[in-house]
Amino acid sequence: MESDGKRGPDLAKRTREGSGGDDLVTALARLFPREKAEKIFKTPTANLANNGSAQHPEKRKAGGHGPTLEDEVVFLLNVDPDDVADDGPHTPAEWWGPFAKCVYRWEMFMGRQAPVPLMRGPRGGLKLAPKFAEWMMGLPDGWVTDVPDLTREEQIGRIGNGVCPQQAHEAFRFLRERLHEELTEGHTEESSSGDS
Structure with a gap:
């Protein structure tokens, strides 16, 4: 309900x-x-590109709203837009704080390191990097961010409006199995009633 x-x-x-x-x-x-419970990031949303600048999650909560992904990335992580990860399967643990477990698990699943989650805006302020949102959504590197002539806001909007392909695949698999079960049950019932 x-x-x-x-x-x-x-x-x-x-x-x-x-x-x-x-x-x-x-x-x-x-x-x-x-x-x-494991600390996980908020999901990227289409309106994230139009939310204005990031606010500390506690300030956002005090205003009666939940924090956004950009709020979490800008205020809760220990990473700089100019940081570079060493070669290896994982980015540095100190970048992620309480989010490290979920980031490491997704890095293993995706087969590549998480991108640096921050970038500098036109006035020097910190912003959510579209490459990070793209990676979070399970998309191939550059799927949205390498499309020519898209602004950062347009990239974030498209990523936030998109679907995590892994979740969509699992949902279709589940629905296909349910449909198969129902069709099989219906066919079995028809065969039984035809035999009598």
Whole structure:
């Protein structure tokens, strides 16, 4: 239910009589407890290019909004736009702080290091690098960022409007298996009713 997403988990629900099973939010909280949760980045979004400059995540929260990917990259990482990683499978751990585990896992999956997540804007301020957003979305290097004549904002907008190909592939695989199961079950039921 939509309302489940607007409140936290109800971990005491099981102890109340007649409470039934857990709702989705509570079930997920039991599967992935916060004390064991891994820090992951926000997803790039299309409106990220038009959000204005980054704000500290705590300031954004105080204003009643969640932090953006750009907020996290600019304020929570220990990396400079001019940093360069050594050769190897991973970028330096000190760049990522609490996000290191998720970055390292994605580097292994993608088969390449994460790009430097920051760049300098036209006035010298720090901005989210489109190459990093592209890498986060599981896209081949340059898929969006090497398209001629796209501004940074247009690149971020297209990346944020896009689909993570790995997730799309998994969703289609799941749906294909479900369709196959339903067609097989329907065919079996038709065969059974035709035999009688």
